Each structure stands twice: as C-alpha cells, then as structure tokens.
Amino acid sequence: MEKKVNDLRSALALLKSMPGQLIETDVEVEPKAELSGVYRHVGAGGTVQRPTKEGPAMIFNNVKGHPGARVAIGVLASRKRVAALLGTKPENLGKMLYESVDHPVAPILSKKPAPCQEIVHKAEDPDFDLYRLVPAPANTPDDAGPYITLGMCYATHPDTGLSDVTIHRLCIQGKDELSIFFTPGARHIGAMAERAEELGQKLPISISIGVDPAIEIGSCFEPPTTPLGYDELAVAGALRGEPVELCDCITVKERAIANAEYVIEGEVIPNVRVQEDQNSHTGYAMPEFPGYTGPASSQCWLIKVKAVTHRKNPIMQTCIGPSEEHVSMAGIPTEASIYGMVEKAMPGRLQNVYCASPGGGKYMAVLQFKKLTASDEGRQRQAALLAFSAFSELKHVFLVDEDVDCFDLNDVLWAMNTRFQGDADIITIPGVRCHPLDPSNDPYCSPGIRDHGIACKTIFDCTVPFDQKERFKRARFMDVDPEKWTKDAR
Known part of the structure; x- marks a missing residue:
C-alpha cells in the first residue's frame, strides 16, 4: 500500500522506505556551520562550493544545545525525491504543478486539536528564548546568525482579507525577535507588510516549519502565475487532492499550518528596520542560491515574536541556501509557469x-x-x-x-x-x-x-x-x- 504524505513525518517515513534516500546520525553536531558543513559532503548539490554532490536527505538526532530536538535537511534536495513525495515522475513535475495552479483547492480551518500546538511557549514566560526553543542552524561561520530557511510565512492583506504563504529569510535577532527580508516588489507578504505600515498597523504573521513538501513547493510560485490574492496553499491542496488544514494561532489573529512541527507566532512591526548582522557584525547574511554569501541587509523588517508552539519531540527542517533543495523549490514552480505560458500561446x-x-x-x-x-x-x-x-x-x-x-x-x-x-x-x-x-x-x-x-x-x-x-x-x-x-x- 502506497504511503500517504501529508506532513513532514509521513514524508520522512516514505523516504526511509526508499533505499538510499534518507540517513540518520546520533553523533552530536553543532548547529552553527557544522551541520551544513556535514551535509555539504553528504547531499547538498546545487551551486554549493565543490566538493558536494546529490545524496540522501539526513536527520541529525543529537543537536548541541537542543536536547530532544532533531534537524532534517535535504528532504527536497533531489528531483527524484520530490517526484516520489508528490506521487509522480521527475519529468512530469512542472506539468503537474501547472495543472495544480489552474485547479486550486483552498485551505480550510481544522476543528481538531492542532498537532503543532501540543506544546506552547509564550513570549511572556520568563524563560522564553528563541535561541533555545528553535534549533535553527547557521549555514557558514560568516552567517549573520541562526536562520530559519524553510519557514512558511502566512499573513493576510489588511485591505482585502486575502491570505498567502511565502518563504522568506528569517534570522533570529534576540530572544523574541526575528528579522525578515522582503525582496522589493517580489513577494506577496512584503506587499502586505508595506500596506499595513501605510495604515500604521502591525501585520500578524505565522511561520510554520516542518510541513508537507507539497506546501514548500507550492509556496514558491510568483506573479504572474499566482498574482497578489492567490493563496499558494491552494496549490498544495490541488497536489494532494484535499485541502491543507489550518489552525487559529494562540496569540495573534492569524492562522498556521495545523500539522507543522513548529509554529512561530508574531507581528511585523511598522516603521522599524533591522541591521541583519547586528549581532555577528560579519557583513554577510547567508549563502544564497547563486552560490555566493549575500551581504547583510540594513533594511530587514522586524518580527516581534509572541509565541512558539510545536509538536512533542519536534523535527526542525532546514536547507542550505545554494543546495539542490533550492533548485527543487524555486525551479519546479518556474518550470510550471513557463510551460503554462507557452502551452496557452x-x-x-x-x-x-x-x-x-x-x-x-x-x-x-x-x-x-x-x-x-x-x-x-x-x-x-x-x-x-x-x-x-x-x-x-x-x-x-x-x-x-x-x-x-x-x-x-x-x-x-x-x-x-x-x-x-x-x-x-x-x-x-x-x-x-x-x-x-x-x-x-x-x-x-x-x-x-x-x-x-x-x-x-x-x-x-x-x-x-x-x-x-x-x-x-x-x-x-x-x-x-x-x-x-x-x-x-x-
């Protein structure tokens, strides 16, 4: 019987059943630079500095400073794995996503207890600390800080009430602060934050980490294929043939992906900009997909975190910026966009x-x-x-x-x-x-x-x-x- 994939754990279970597609280690690893340094040799691929290669996904079960937490990396760092996780052949991925965009299945609010809220940590708690709660790695010794590279950012436009999911680079800046980088004019949530700022409002936001790979792939569509107002969670719904289930956040007026491993709840603060490397002073942000380490931005927006919720024994999911994982997430939706445009013409x-x-x-x-x-x-x-x-x-x-x-x-x-x-x-x-x-x-x-x-x-x-x-x-x-x-x- 074919294994059903609808969250990170079921995705990892499928990969475990496929020879050579997933390995685990119990050897302690330092999340700052060492974890990514290991995976560079195991399976990063992409535009990562050589030597690297395409290889299995990997789970680190012993992350220094984070007892009980695990980190998964490289889940999507292979076109073969992506195809298996979406139930198709590698050469059909672009066409499959093109069909999914044209036949969206909107997300729904689940009435069941959310797995992502099994354990709750509120920012008002005296021992609340993002550095301790979220095992976010740094890719290199030059990184501005620990980065959340696969956070599904979900927010709602203050005028239209329409929601959207997007991946942004998020750096932990303090015990209850994240910086978020919006590429000018490129992503939907950036436009939402700009409009909220014009209105003098905070923008509620949820960041879901460790989710169904269909969500991670679908979230990377861009205009004109998915214009402002198109919720890319509906692409994942179409890929799975059933809607993505959301839950209400606990501390902000927003929704999150109910079966995520971690959810960070917060608000984008208007009229505040953050120097990305304010803690490290390296001058760099993190390795980007072209294979170079990007400069630290002085124009990052600030997210004030209100809570972190997670499953029991949570699995942090991460990726290396220039790895084959980025090729899968950015490239396959691009293939779908190009195919759709030319096929119609x-x-x-x-x-x-x-x-x-x-x-x-x-x-x-x-x-x-x-x-x-x-x-x-x-x-x-x-x-x-x-x-x-x-x-x-x-x-x-x-x-x-x-x-x-x-x-x-x-x-x-x-x-x-x-x-x-x-x-x-x-x-x-x-x-x-x-x-x-x-x-x-x-x-x-x-x-x-x-x-x-x-x-x-x-x-x-x-x-x-x-x-x-x-x-x-x-x-x-x-x-x-x-x-x-x-x-x-x-």
Missing part, C-alpha cells in the same frame, strides 16, 4: 522545461520544443520570449529539439556543440531587470548595465532548422529491454 509545441541546477532554479531554463510544421520555425524563439515574461528573474534560455533530453545537461551541451552557431543562434536582450543576487548583473561587469540587478537576457537557440531535420538525425539504436541481460549479471 502555442499548444503542443513545448514538450518540457527544466530549470537546471547551475542556475539555482531561477537563472537558467532549458526548453524542449517540437516544430510540427515549417511555419513553426521561429516560434521556438517566441517561446523563449514568453519564458522571460512568465518569470522575470530568468537570465538564460536554452532551446533544444524534442530528441534532446532537456534534463540531461550533457545532452543539452551536445546539441549546442552540433546544432548551434554563435553568430546566428544567440539572441540578446540587454538592459532588462533580472535578479539582484547575481553579482555579474552590475555596471562593474558591463558598461551597458545601468544599475545593479539589470542583465542582458540571452537565448541560445540549439534547435535544428525545420527544413534541415533530415541532416541532423541521431544514430538509431535498437530499442530493447536490457533486464534480460542484466538482472542476473554479476
């Missing part, structure tokens, strides 16, 4: 999309495009333009034919080496706003760039011209099932 042409690991799931996409008629010549480049409009942070698009495996970068580079000419097949679009975390998107790197965060978006057309397809047929091999020869091989 030219049905049947785009076969698949892969937002590859070297781009951190954001900067690079490979589009597998099928030209059905002579009039489709040139439409592949139109598809690339649609991809840029579907996802503004995209920098490079590689176009390949249907006989090229878009998920195999060796095959993509083969197509580039045998079907691409630099003077004819590179299309550049200079001066377009892209992503501020790419250090090359800066006037220092190109005189044509007017401001930090602006890039030259580039299309690499590695497709064969329609009228020359006969010249580019791959060598044909006999299609056989190798099991007859390999099942008893020694």
Whole structure:
C-alpha cells in the first residue's frame, strides 16, 4: 500500500522506505556551520562550493544545545525525491504543478486539536528564548546568525482579507525577535507588510516549519502565475487532492499550518528596520542560491515574536541556501509557469522545461520544443520570449529539439556543440531587470548595465532548422529491454 504524505513525518517515513534516500546520525553536531558543513559532503548539490554532490536527505538526532530536538535537511534536495513525495515522475513535475495552479483547492480551518500546538511557549514566560526553543542552524561561520530557511510565512492583506504563504529569510535577532527580508516588489507578504505600515498597523504573521513538501513547493510560485490574492496553499491542496488544514494561532489573529512541527507566532512591526548582522557584525547574511554569501541587509523588517508552539519531540527542517533543495523549490514552480505560458500561446509545441541546477532554479531554463510544421520555425524563439515574461528573474534560455533530453545537461551541451552557431543562434536582450543576487548583473561587469540587478537576457537557440531535420538525425539504436541481460549479471 502506497504511503500517504501529508506532513513532514509521513514524508520522512516514505523516504526511509526508499533505499538510499534518507540517513540518520546520533553523533552530536553543532548547529552553527557544522551541520551544513556535514551535509555539504553528504547531499547538498546545487551551486554549493565543490566538493558536494546529490545524496540522501539526513536527520541529525543529537543537536548541541537542543536536547530532544532533531534537524532534517535535504528532504527536497533531489528531483527524484520530490517526484516520489508528490506521487509522480521527475519529468512530469512542472506539468503537474501547472495543472495544480489552474485547479486550486483552498485551505480550510481544522476543528481538531492542532498537532503543532501540543506544546506552547509564550513570549511572556520568563524563560522564553528563541535561541533555545528553535534549533535553527547557521549555514557558514560568516552567517549573520541562526536562520530559519524553510519557514512558511502566512499573513493576510489588511485591505482585502486575502491570505498567502511565502518563504522568506528569517534570522533570529534576540530572544523574541526575528528579522525578515522582503525582496522589493517580489513577494506577496512584503506587499502586505508595506500596506499595513501605510495604515500604521502591525501585520500578524505565522511561520510554520516542518510541513508537507507539497506546501514548500507550492509556496514558491510568483506573479504572474499566482498574482497578489492567490493563496499558494491552494496549490498544495490541488497536489494532494484535499485541502491543507489550518489552525487559529494562540496569540495573534492569524492562522498556521495545523500539522507543522513548529509554529512561530508574531507581528511585523511598522516603521522599524533591522541591521541583519547586528549581532555577528560579519557583513554577510547567508549563502544564497547563486552560490555566493549575500551581504547583510540594513533594511530587514522586524518580527516581534509572541509565541512558539510545536509538536512533542519536534523535527526542525532546514536547507542550505545554494543546495539542490533550492533548485527543487524555486525551479519546479518556474518550470510550471513557463510551460503554462507557452502551452496557452502555442499548444503542443513545448514538450518540457527544466530549470537546471547551475542556475539555482531561477537563472537558467532549458526548453524542449517540437516544430510540427515549417511555419513553426521561429516560434521556438517566441517561446523563449514568453519564458522571460512568465518569470522575470530568468537570465538564460536554452532551446533544444524534442530528441534532446532537456534534463540531461550533457545532452543539452551536445546539441549546442552540433546544432548551434554563435553568430546566428544567440539572441540578446540587454538592459532588462533580472535578479539582484547575481553579482555579474552590475555596471562593474558591463558598461551597458545601468544599475545593479539589470542583465542582458540571452537565448541560445540549439534547435535544428525545420527544413534541415533530415541532416541532423541521431544514430538509431535498437530499442530493447536490457533486464534480460542484466538482472542476473554479476
């Protein structure tokens, strides 16, 4: 019988049943830098500094300074694991998410006791201390402090009453204070906080940690696919075929994910900004998805924490910023956004999309495009333009034919080496706003760039011209099932 996944514990149970997908250790680990340093070698992958690799998820059962708590890392640091956790094949993930966005299942308020509230700690308690209650790691010795990297932030717009879930970088700043970084203009909860500030109001917020992986994947959609007012918890509901269950918070007027491992309840304070590294003074925040450690921001907002609730024997979930886990969370929703945009414009042409690991799931996409008629010549480049409009942070698009495996970068580079000419097949679009975390998107790197965060978006057309397809047929091999020869091989 297939294991049902609806929270972190059931997800870990499924991974445990899959050979080589989950390991545990009882050896004590220091949460500051050491835990991530270990996982870098075990299975981080992505854009993490080499040596690293894709490997199993890992549970640390003995975290220094946090008796009874465990830390899980790398749950989503493999496309194969994500597919298993969502009950599909790796190559179908983008299409599956695209369908889920178009058929949302809204969350509901549960009437049952919430597992996330089995144990309650209120900020008014004399021994309340976030550093002690939440085993949040620091990725490197340079980090501004302990970071909550997989906190599902949930808030409600003060005007519309519509709610949304988003992941933000959260740094513990004091015994009852967190800093939260809002990328300007990029995320829904940032817009809610800005509006609350205009009204002179605090914004109630819940931060759910250790949840169903469907929620973590679904929460990473961005406009225009999920505009302001679209609650991405409904994507998770569609993926599971049943609504996400919420509970009322204990100390603030907001809701949280009922079966989370931890919930932090608090309020975003208006007209207060926090220096992110005010305690460490390193000048850095944390490692970001491009593989570099980002600078500490002086413009983080402040969350005043009112309570921490959690399950008995809770499991903290974390990730390494530049790891394959970010590729899964950011890249698969991006694939869905691109696929949806192109499919609506030219049905049947785009076969698949892969937002590859070297781009951190954001900067690079490979589009597998099928030209059905002579009039489709040139439409592949139109598809690339649609991809840029579907996802503004995209920098490079590689176009390949249907006989090229878009998920195999060796095959993509083969197509580039045998079907691409630099003077004819590179299309550049200079001066377009892209992503501020790419250090090359800066006037220092190109005189044509007017401001930090602006890039030259580039299309690499590695497709064969329609009228020359006969010249580019791959060598044909006999299609056989190798099991007859390999099942008893020694």
